[in-house]
Structures are given as C-alpha cells and as structure tokens.
Amino acid sequence: MAYSDKVVEHYNNPRNVGSLPKEDPNVGTGLVGAPECGDVMKLQMKINPDTQIIEEAKFKTFGCGSAIASSSLATEWVKGKTVEEALSIKNTDIVRELSLPPVKIHCSVLAEDAIKAAIGDWKKKHGVEVPVTEKASH
Amino acid sequence: MTPTKATDYFAIFGLPRKLWIEMGALEQKFLQLSWKLHPDNFVNAPEQARELSLKRSSELNDAYRTLRDPVARVEYLLGIEGARKEGEHKQQAPPELLEEVFELNESLDELRDAKESGGDLAALKSRLQSAEKNFQEKLSEVDVQLQDAGREWDAALDGDDPTRNKIKARLNELLNRRSYIRNLVTNVQKELL
Numbered sequence A: 001m002a003y004s005d006k007v008v009e010h011y012n013n014p015r016n017v018g019s020l021p022k023e024d025p026n027v028g029t030g031l032v033g034a035p036e037c038g039d040v041m042k043l044q045m046k047i048n049p050d051t052q053i054i055e056e057a058k059f060k061t062f063g064c065g066s067a068i069a070s071s072s073l074a075t076e077w078v079k080g081k082t083v084e085e086a087l088s089i090k091n092t093d094i095v096r097e098l099s100l101p102p103v104k105i106h107c108s109v110l111a112e113d114a115i116k117a118a119i120g121d122w123k124k125k126h127g128v129e130v131p132v133t134e135k136a137s138h
Numbered sequence B: 001m002t003p004t005k006a007t008d009y010f011a012i013f014g015l016p017r018k019l020w021i022e023m024g025a026l027e028q029k030f031l032q033l034s035w036k037l038h039p040d041n042f043v044n045a046p047e048q049a050r051e052l053s054l055k056r057s058s059e060l061n062d063a064y065r066t067l068r069d070p071v072a073r074v075e076y077l078l079g080i081e082g083a084r085k086e087g088e089h090k091q092q093a094p095p096e097l098l099e100e101v102f103e104l105n106e107s108l109d110e111l112r113d114a115k116e117s118g119g120d121l122a123a124l125k126s127r128l129q130s131a132e133k134n135f136q137e138k139l140s141e142v143d144v145q146l147q148d149a150g151r152e153w154d155a156a157l158d159g160d161d162p163t164r165n166k167i168k169a170r171l172n173e174l175l176n177r178r179s180y181i182r183n184l185v186t187n188v189q190k191e192l193l
Helices: A005-012 A065-078 A083-087 A091-098 A102-125 B023-037 B047-068 B070-080 B095-117 B122-155 B161-192
Strands: A027-034 A039-047 A054-062
Touching: A005 A065, A005 A091, A027 A102, A027 B095, A039 A065, A039 A102, A039 B095, A054 A065, A054 B095, A065 A091, A065 A102, A083 A102, A091 A102, B023 B047, B047 B070, B070 B122, B070 B161, B095 B122, B095 B161, B122 B161
Parallel strands: none
Antiparallel strands: A027 A039, A039 A054
16 A cells, blocks of 8 residues: 555654653653554653743654654644644544545544643643543544 | 354364363364374265365364464454454553653664664663563563453353453453564564574
8 A cells, every 4th residue: 555645755754853851841741652553652842831832842653654644744733833722633634634544544543642642741740630632533 | 264153163172162271182182183084084085075074174273273372262262252353442552561662662773773883782782682571571471461361251151241241352452462562572583683
C-alpha cells in the first residue's frame, strides 16, 4: 500500500523532531503507544501559563510512516494555538489531512491521545483540574 | 488451517477446552492417532479414504503442534471461542512500560548510528543487554500471569458467560502484551548480533 504524498512529505521532512526539558513546569509531556504494533509516540509542548498559548511543540515517534507523519502534523497544528483550541483537534482531522487509509487510523488516534496527554500533564503541573475531555474515537 | 465445525484441535484429542493439558497423555494420544492414520494402513484403501487419512493426518500434526505450545494453545482457544482480538487499540499500555519502550528504542537508534559511524559500541551494547534481560523478565512475568488466567479459565469451564468472557478478555490482553514484549526482545537481539 502506498503512502499519500503528505505522509511521505512529513516522513521525509518531519517537523519539530526533538525534545523539551521534561522538568520545565511549562512543558507538558505526553507519551502514548499502541502495544500491538509497537508504536510509541512522545509529544511535548511548551505552554505559556499566562496566555495558555502553545509556544513550542516537539515530538519523537518510533513507528511506521503514518505514525511519524501524524505526530509531525500534530506538532505543526498545535503550535500557536491555545490549549483549548489544541484540545479540539480530532483524529479525524488528521486522517483527512494525511489521507490515511483505514488500517492507519490508529496512528491518528495516537496523535490525538498524545496531544491530550501532553496538555493533561501540563495542567497537572499547574494544578489545573483536567476537564473531562472526550476520548478519541477509538 | 481452519478446523471443520465438528473438530477443533481439542476435540481431535478428545479433550475439553481446558488450558491445562497433561503433556505425556497428549503425546501418547498423538502417537496413537498418528499410527492409525499412517499411510501404510491405507495402501489398499480406496483413493477417497487415502486422501481423507492424509488430510486428517496433517490436521492432527497441526493440532499437536498447537496444543503442545502453551502460548499457541491460548491463542487457538481464544480463536475458536471468537475472543481473539489482535491489533485492537483497546487499552493504553502502562506508562512505565511505554517509558521503557521509548528509552529502548532510543538506545537501539543510537546503536544503529554508532554501528554506521564506527563509534564506541561497548557501552551501548551493555545497556541493550541489560534492557534485554529486563524484557525477558517481563516476558516470564506475563507467562506466569497467563498460566494463572489459564487456571481460572479451566476452573470456570462450566461457569456463567460473564465470568468466562472476563477471563477470555484477560487472556487476550495478556497475549497482546506478550507479543508486544516479545517483539521488543526480538528487536534488541537483532541489534545485538
């Protein structure tokens, strides 16, 4: 099965690969994975506590091309957004943007989970009640 | 190979669908059945019977191979019980395991890079070796849990559906976890060669 052009593009030129200091109080880290296929995805964001704007986002993903592209796209999308805006990103948006085939939908679910996990971690650090957000549509 | 409706692998050996199997008795039965199906006994038989005996014989071999292996046995049981769910993204892996998997993958990456650039491999290798040991231990843990769940299954053989379904789900989860860890061990071993 061939990857879509956008997946290949993100795979060859992944945006925002790397990591942010985990201990930084303004950095939220989300580590998620799919045990069955062995994908692990780490997404980190640096969030301004005053404006709640995501100023930086980094990722590192071990997995297939679609998993890498999904997380690369996720970092691109969350940058410059507020926490609330980032939380509204749905895995289906990622599927659409990258034209992911049905068998690769779980990669987009992982990316959505990673965004939520990173923001959840940041909120915990700031003592903010984590609102009950909808779970990704598994 | 899919068993016909009437014969699943357990039924071939005249066994209930239990996960604990006495290996000696299984082997005995296997030899006995193999003997019965041996082609020598069908030299003068009509072609149809000859073919059938061949088919049965290969089915018997598959059955024996599957039931002899404790993990394959669970996998097969869940399959015929319609409860094997592979690759279904149901439960999130425990955070500590993800953390370890992530670090392991990073070490694997480093080792690959070091191999390419001819860097210092000794330190990396010893790190990976201890990771491998760690995952092997986890694998043994899962196997013990699998055995425990298997005993529960056997005890609930005539139990109610909710109980049985709960055990099936647990067995399924353990199999997924096992294959996850198994893959990691294989990956590490490949790099350490």
